[in-house]
Amino acid sequence: EPEVTQTPSHQVTQMGQEVILRCVPISNHLYFYWYRQILGQKVEFLVSFYNNEISEKSEIFDDQFSVERPDGSNFTLKIRSTKLEDSAMYFCASTLASGLVGTQYFGPGTRLLVL
Amino acid sequence: KNQVEQSPQSLIILEGKNCTLQCNYTVSPFSNLRWYKQDTGRGPVSLTIMTFSENTKSNGRYTATLDADTKQSSLHITASQLSDSASYICVVSAQAGTALIFGKGTTLSVSS
Numbered sequence: 001e002p003e004v005t006q007t008p009s010h011q012v013t014q015m016g017q018e019v020i021l022r023c024v025p026i027s028n029h030l031y032f033y034w035y036r037q038i039l040g041q042k043v044e045f046l047v048s049f050y051n052n053e054i055s056e057k058s059e060i061f062d063d064q065f066s067v068e069r070p071d072g073s074n075f076t077l078k079i080r081s082t083k084l085e086d087s088a089m090y091f092c093a094s095t096l097a098s099g100l101v102g103t104q105y106f107g108p109g110t111r112l113l114v115l
Numbered sequence: 116k117n118q119v120e121q122s123p124q125s126l127i128i129l130e131g132k133n134c135t136l137q138c139n140y141t142v143s144p145f146s147n148l149r150w151y152k153q154d155t156g157r158g159p160v161s162l163t164i165m166t167f168s169e170n171t172k173s174n175g176r177y178t179a180t181l182d183a184d185t186k187q188s189s190l191h192i193t194a195s196q197l198s199d200s201a202s203y204i205c206v207v208s209a210q211a212g213t214a215l216i217f218g219k220g221t222t223l224s225v226s227s
Contacts, residue, residue, distance in 0.1 A: 004158070033213075043159065045203065045214040056214055091158050103149075104215070106158030 002026045004107035006092050012113045013082055020076045021110045023092030033093040033104060034067065036060070042046045045093065049075065082114045117142040119207050119218035127132065127224045132195055136221045138188040138205030139160055149206040150179050150190045162190070195225045 005024045013019050025032050034046040047057040049067055066078045075094075079086055089109045095102035119140045140148070142163050147166045151159035153181055163172045163179040171180045175209075176192045176199075202220040209216065 042219045043217040045216075048214065058214065089156075091157075103161045103164060106160070108158050109156070111156075 001072045002033050002093055003024040004094055004105050006090075006107040006110050008110060009108065010111045010113075012115065015114055016081050016083055019079050019082055019092050019112065021079075021092075021112070023077070023107055025075055025092065025094030026096075026105055027073070029089050029094035029105075031055075031095045031097075031102070032067075032069070033095075034077045035091040035093065035106075037091065037109075038085075038088045046077070079112075082112075084114050087112055087114045117207075117209060117216050119205050119216050121203075121205050121218040121221050123221060124219070125222040125224070127226060128194060128195055130197055130225055130227050133191065133193045134195060134223065136190045136192075136203050136205075136223070138190070138218060140186050140188070140205070140207045140216075140218075142186075142207040142209050142216055144209060145183060145186075146208040148179075148181055148188050148206070149215070150177070150188075151204045151206055153202045153204055155201070159206075162203075184224060192223075195223075196226050199223060200225045 007022045035043050037043045045058050047061045048055045064080050067074040068076050089111050091109045092107040093104040095104045122137045149164045150162040153159040162177050165172050165181045167183040176193045181188045202222050204220040205218040206215045
């Protein structure tokens with residue numbers, strides 16, 4: 001069964017460093033998302049992406065964050081200058097149909113720890 | 116403010132027993148409601164999706180109900196198994212956008 005994959009599974013970085021989290025969505029999906037989950041808290045929406053542009057973003061997704069689909073398969077989340085509070089689990093998701101109705105399939109997540 | 120509240124926060128049941136998890140939401144306008152299962156350290160996995168016109172939807176031993184008038188949903192798990200131990204998250208989508216609004220989840224522990 002097709003699945004969303006994410007790399008790396010874990011990343012430790014120093015505060016102020018740039019990190020890039022990578023995702024490979026399900027191949028025929030059209031809508032892509034990033035979410036984060038701080039330890040012990042609920043999952044929070046960051047950004048949605050369709051047709052090579054951001055379709056929606058939350059207040060969390062400030063200028064330190066950017067997303068890119070550099071080729072036909074990868075979908076990346078970049079954090080330019082990490083802060084301690086960026087430590088969280090980051091989930092990528094994708095869906096075939098419109099985000100309003102379609103099932104979003106989540107990847108296993110990347111656990112980011114900022115020291 | 117769009118919010119999703121779940122109860123109970125945690126629940127312990129014996130293997131083979133049934134349980135019901137609750138979700139109340141204040142999201143408006145409303146598009147659809149989803150229940151996800153999240154194992155520790157893993158991504159959420161979709162169990163059901165319901166639009167406002169659907170009252171109930173089943174997926175194996177999972178049955179979700181929706182009352183769009185009272186803005187309440189429930190997830191009923193029958194004949195629980197040890198593998199059902201996970202966090203169950205209620206997620207609501209507003210019509211205005213694609214962002215999903217997550218509840219904090221109910222942590223279910225099934226013991227033998």
